[in-house]
Amino acid sequence: MQFTINRNGFIAELNNVLRAVASKTTLEILTNLKLEATERQLVLTGSNSDITIQSTIAVDAGQAGLVIEEPGAILLPARFFADIIKKLPADTVTLAVKTGFLATITSGAAEFKINGQDAVNYPNLPEVEGDQSVQVAPDLLREVIEQTRIAVSKQESRPILTGIHVLLTGTQLTAIATDSHRLAQRKVDLLAPVEVPADVVIPGASLTELARMIADQKDPLDLLIAENQVLFKFGHTLFYSRLLEGKYPDTSRLIPESSDTSLEMDANELLAAIGRASLLSHQGRTNVIKLSLTPEDNGAKLSGTSADVGVVEEDLHFDQVSGQDLEISFNPDYMSDALKSFGGAKVRLAFTSALRPFTLVPVEDQENFVQLITPVRTF
Amino acid sequence: MQFTINRNGFIAELNNVLRAVASKTTLEILTNLKLEATERQLVLTGSNSDITIQSTIAVDAGQAGLVIEEPGAILLPARFFADIIKKLPADTVTLAVKTGFLATITSGAAEFKINGQDAVNYPNLPEVEGDQSVQVAPDLLREVIEQTRIAVSKQESRPILTGIHVLLTGTQLTAIATDSHRLAQRKVDLLAPVEVPADVVIPGASLTELARMIADQKDPLDLLIAENQVLFKFGHTLFYSRLLEGKYPDTSRLIPESSDTSLEMDANELLAAIGRASLLSHQGRTNVIKLSLTPEDNGAKLSGTSADVGVVEEDLHFDQVSGQDLEISFNPDYMSDALKSFGGAKVRLAFTSALRPFTLVPVEDQENFVQLITPVRTF
Numbered sequence: 001m002q003f004t005i006n007r008n009g010f011i012a013e014l015n016n017v018l019r020a021v022a023s024k025t026t027l028e029i030l031t032n033l034k035l036e037a038t039e040r041q042l043v044l045t046g047s048n049s050d051i052t053i054q055s056t057i058a059v060d061a062g063q064a065g066l067v068i069e070e071p072g073a074i075l076l077p078a079r080f081f082a083d084i085i086k087k088l089p090a091d092t093v094t095l096a097v098k099t100g101f102l103a104t105i106t107s108g109a110a111e112f113k114i115n116g117q118d119a120v121n122y123p124n125l126p127e128v129e130g131d132q133s134v135q136v137a138p139d140l141l142r143e144v145i146e147q148t149r150i151a152v153s154k155q156e157s158r159p160i161l162t163g164i165h166v167l168l169t170g171t172q173l174t175a176i177a178t179d180s181h182r183l184a185q186r187k188v189d190l191l192a193p194v195e196v197p198a199d200v201v202i203p204g205a206s207l208t209e210l211a212r213m214i215a216d217q218k219d220p221l222d223l224l225i226a227e228n229q230v231l232f233k234f235g236h237t238l239f240y241s242r243l244l245e246g247k248y249p250d251t252s253r254l255i256p257e258s259s260d261t262s263l264e265m266d267a268n269e270l271l272a273a274i275g276r277a278s279l280l281s282h283q284g285r286t287n288v289i290k291l292s293l294t295p296e297d298n299g300a301k302l303s304g305t306s307a308d309v310g311v312v313e314e315d316l317h318f319d320q321v322s323g324q325d326l327e328i329s330f331n332p333d334y335m336s337d338a339l340k341s342f343g344g345a346k347v348r349l350a351f352t353s354a355l356r357p358f359t360l361v362p363v364e365d366q367e368n369f370v371q372l373i374t375p376v377r378t379f
Numbered sequence: 380m381q382f383t384i385n386r387n388g389f390i391a392e393l394n395n396v397l398r399a400v401a402s403k404t405t406l407e408i409l410t411n412l413k414l415e416a417t418e419r420q421l422v423l424t425g426s427n428s429d430i431t432i433q434s435t436i437a438v439d440a441g442q443a444g445l446v447i448e449e450p451g452a453i454l455l456p457a458r459f460f461a462d463i464i465k466k467l468p469a470d471t472v473t474l475a476v477k478t479g480f481l482a483t484i485t486s487g488a489a490e491f492k493i494n495g496q497d498a499v500n501y502p503n504l505p506e507v508e509g510d511q512s513v514q515v516a517p518d519l520l521r522e523v524i525e526q527t528r529i530a531v532s533k534q535e536s537r538p539i540l541t542g543i544h545v546l547l548t549g550t551q552l553t554a555i556a557t558d559s560h561r562l563a564q565r566k567v568d569l570l571a572p573v574e575v576p577a578d579v580v581i582p583g584a585s586l587t588e589l590a591r592m593i594a595d596q597k598d599p600l601d602l603l604i605a606e607n608q609v610l611f612k613f614g615h616t617l618f619y620s621r622l623l624e625g626k627y628p629d630t631s632r633l634i635p636e637s638s639d640t641s642l643e644m645d646a647n648e649l650l651a652a653i654g655r656a657s658l659l660s661h662q663g664r665t666n667v668i669k670l671s672l673t674p675e676d677n678g679a680k681l682s683g684t685s686a687d688v689g690v691v692e693e694d695l696h697f698d699q700v701s702g703q704d705l706e707i708s709f710n711p712d713y714m715s716d717a718l719k720s721f722g723g724a725k726v727r728l729a730f731t732s733a734l735r736p737f738t739l740v741p742v743e744d745q746e747n748f749v750q751l752i753t754p755v756r757t758f
Contacts, residue, residue: 080662080688087655089693102689109696110655114689276466276489283459309459310481310493314468317488 001072002096003037005057006065007088007107013044013055013064014082016237019209021078022048027123033078034122035095037068045122046078051206052125052240053213061236065092073119074103084112126240128231132198133224134168135191138217138234144175145211147186147369150337152204153179163201163244165251168194168225176251177204182334183254183357183372184341191220198225201248206241213239255359255372259350261293261323263300264363265316267342273302273314274339278332280304280312287333288376293326293351304332319346328354329378338371380451381475382416384436385444386467386486392423392434393461395616398588400457401427406502412457413501414474416447424501425457430585431504431619432592440615444471452498453482463491505619507610511577512603513547514570517596517613523554524590526565526748529716531583532558542580542623544630547573547604555630556583561713562633562736562751563720570599577604580627585620592618634738634751638729640672640702642679643742644695646721652681652693653718657711659683659691667755668711672730674700683711698725707733708757717750 017033025031025048034045042057057064074097085093090108097103101116145164153161158180165176171193176185210232214221222233225243232239277289284306292301300316328351338360339347346363360371396412404410404427413424421436436443453476464472469487476482480495524543532540537559544555550572555564589611593600601612604622611618656668663685671680679695707730717739718726725742739750 077688080658083658084655087651087658089651089655110652110691110693112655112659112689112691115687272466272468273489276463276468276491279459279462279466280491308494309456310491312489312491314489 001035001037001074002069002094002098003042004065004067004069004092004094005042006063007085007091007093009057009064010093011082011086013057014085016213017044017046017053017055018078018082019213020046020048020051020053023079025049029075029117029121029123031078032075032117032122033081034073034075034119036073036119037071039068039071042066042068045125047123049123050203050242051209052238054125054238054240056236058236069096072097074101075117075119075122076103076114077116081114084114126226126229126231126242128224128226128229128240132195133222134173134194135220136173136188136223137191137220138214140188141221142211142214144173144186144188145207147341147371148175148177148184149204149208149211150341151177151179151182151184151371155179160201160244160246160248162205163203163248164207165248166198166200166202168198170194170197176248178249178251178254181331181374182338183251183370184338185251185255185370185372187368200225200230201244201246202230202241203244210239210241213237254357255370256350256352256357259323259352259359261295261326261351262321263293263316263318263349264320264346265300265318266344267339267347268344269317270347271336271339273316274332274335276314277302277304277312278336280306280309281332283309286376286378287331288329288378289332289335290327290329290378293321293323293328295321295323295325323351326351326354328358328375330358330373330375334373338373341371380414380416380453381448381473381477382421383444383446383448383471383473384421385442386464386470386472388436388443389472390461390465392436393464395592396423396425396432396434397457397461398592399425399427399430399432402458404428408454408496408500408502410457411454411496411501412460413452413454413498415452415498416450418447418450421445421447424504426502428502429582429621430588431617433504433617433619435615437615448475451476453480454496454498454501455482455493456495460493463493505605505608505610505621507603507605507608507619511574512601513552513573514599515552515567515602516570516599517593519567520600521590521593523552523565523567524586526720526750527554527556527563528583528587528590529720530556530558530561530563530750534558539580539623539625539627541584542582542627543586544580544627545577547577549573549576555627557628557630557633560710560753561717562630562749563717564630564634564749564751566747579604579609580623580625581609581620582623589618589620592616633736634749635729635731635735638702638731638738640674640705640730641700642672642695642697642728643699643725644679644697645723646718646726647723648696649726650715650718652695653711653714655693656681656683656691657715659685659688660711662688665755665757666710666712667708667757668714669706669708669757672700672702672705672707674702674704702730705730705733707737707754709737709752709754713752717752720750 036043088107093107105112167174224231281304289304351358415422467486472486484491546553603610660683668683730737
């Protein structure tokens with residue numbers, strides 16, 4: 001095996017594949033990167049068994065400057081190999097494996113010889129012969145992930161809640177996440193209708209990693225779903241994630257359909273006020289702040305208290321407040337997470353009572369996006 | 380006590396004083412910030428007992444927009460208070476203490492009430508009635524600190540070595556640090572001769588913090604030395620540090636006066652090569668790399684080995700190599716630290732033998748700056 005490649009382009013591809021390689025893993029073999037050179041292309045594969053990322057560099061891809069002198073395959077310690085490539089002195093790098101699994105990496109006057117392993121030991125890629133391929137715009141997919149991942153559970157006690165529930169029906173993708181204290185639900189349009197409806201739970205960590213990877217993508221992604229895997233195709237990259245097993249709880253009846261009190265205001269202004277109130281609540285044992293709404297007097301006040309440290313009170317600048325008087329207490333961090341997902345839009349908060357979950361929706365699009373938060377009982 | 384001030388300017392001063400406030404401290408009172416308003420000025424003081432920083436804002440300092448409505452003093456929890464000021468909504472902030480030690484902080488529609496303490500409980504400032512005041516240029520002082528602090532010991536076993544030895548004689552300031560494996564020594568000119576020579580040991584951590592604080596300073600600093608304190612005055616800030624007690628070891632005879640082998644090359648090129656070689660040495664149990672010099676063949680080779688992982692070898696691009704053949708092994712991290720302190724200049728390495736300390740000096744100024752490193756025995 002021997003190839004020469006432009007170092008900067010190679011580093012970019014290594015960084016992509018490295019996203020899947022865990023620094024800690026129970027499977028030692030997965031600390032490696034698989035490099036596979038054929039006549040026409042170099043394929044890099046990294047995996048942590050939850051996520052597998054495969055990147056293909058073609059010999060005719062101008063920028064990569066890839067020249068394959070001899071096909072072959074090898075496993076090399078992923079992070080260590082990437083560190084070497086990043087520190088090499090010259091613009092190009094040559095990797096050669098002549099005898100056994102000793103890889104010689106040459107660049108300028110520097111020569112590394114590092115021990116690799118036989119590529120046949122690396123696990124096979126998941127098989128995703130999807131029933132259908134769905135296309136989705138990368139910016140929209142990122143938005144869906146960013147808006148729902150905040151509500152994904154961090155507790156392993158109910159593993160299914162560490163995933164995002166993804167439903168494909170007609171021309172719609174619906175994503176739902178809940179940690180049982182809060183819920184996020186977002187609906188977006190697909191670029192074409194799906195043939196067969198799908199209902200899967202994708203690990204939140206996988207989608208978070210995917211969102212980071214597609215930040216610069218312009219072209220639509222292909223989404224393929226198989227028995228226990230989902231595959232996203234974009235550029236020259238394949239991104240596999242395992243699916244979570246089990247049934248996601250029915251969340252359709254959690255979102256209240258009516259409200260008794262509502263408040264409309266700028267999401268960022270409310271976010272800043274919550275940030276101030278939480279300075280106090282973070283000092284106390286119970287991380288709770290209070291919102292007091294008195295629509296008759298046109299009043300909306302936020303307050304936080306910590307017995308030892310002090311109190312904070314602030315009159316909110318709202319656009320509209322209506323309905324019945326209400327005092328409601330909640331975790332300010334949940335509220336901050338939710339408010340950040342509105343990207344500075346006007347937001348509508350709708351309440352039924354002090355102990356029932358309340359909702360946040362964008363004033364301009366109240367149907368397709370909702371954040372729900374369960375209040376905290378303080379009396 | 381009551382004053383109003385521009386929030387942004389106030390934040391800058393708070394950040395400065397906060398550098399002295401430790402998040403963990405054995406003295407609870409030092410988690411506070413002291414605010415003292417007189418008719419003409421507001422004085423902020425923070426301390427961790429090693430370092431004390433005091434900043435004075437005058438009512439006539441235009442940008443600060445300080446208005447003192449009622450003189451007085453209070454202690455407030457330093458980081459919590461700064462967090463509040465940073466998150467306030469309006470351009471100005473008013474702090475009022477009307478009864479007891481309850482401080483009311485108002486900005487826009489937000490009002491915080493936080494519990495403070497009586498200012499009389501705060502420790503008094505160190506007394507520095509220095510025999511003499513020495514002036515030194517801020518950029519030169521930063522350079523001295525940056526170049527010597529790398530050799531300061533991190534071990535508390537010999538406390539005196541956690542300081543930088545500072546000598547003032549004639550028009551010269553000499554700074555020396557050693558952790559007994561390496562040594563850094565730098566001499567710079569003062570702006571005027573000192574009347575009485577001084578010989579003190581200043582904690583490395585204090586000087587590191589000072590170097591950060593004076594990054595934007597243009598005017599000379601005043602340096603005052605007292606029995607067990609040193610005071611740096613700059614802008615409207617006083618920076619006190621305690622001095623270390625005890626006698627600093629005599630380092631004058633550690634620096635070899637002659638050499639048998641020498642190498643001259645670009646510091647940054649050598650730094651990059653050391654970085655590559657250390658990729659291997661960091662994988663092994665002994666963090667050591669080897670430099671092989673063969674002046675007769677015009678050869679200079681760097682190598683690193685880790686039995687498990689592999690080897691690296693690199694021919695160096697040097698300007699000059701002369702003297703006797705030499706193989707010498709050393710800790711690459713010490714070498715990297717030393718090389719970074721030369722700011723990309725040409726550097727001259729001078730060796731006597733494989734087991735004797737070797738030196739690095741800038742080719743252009745071989746008298747005033749030296750880094751010394753003790754090699755590692757590998758045979």
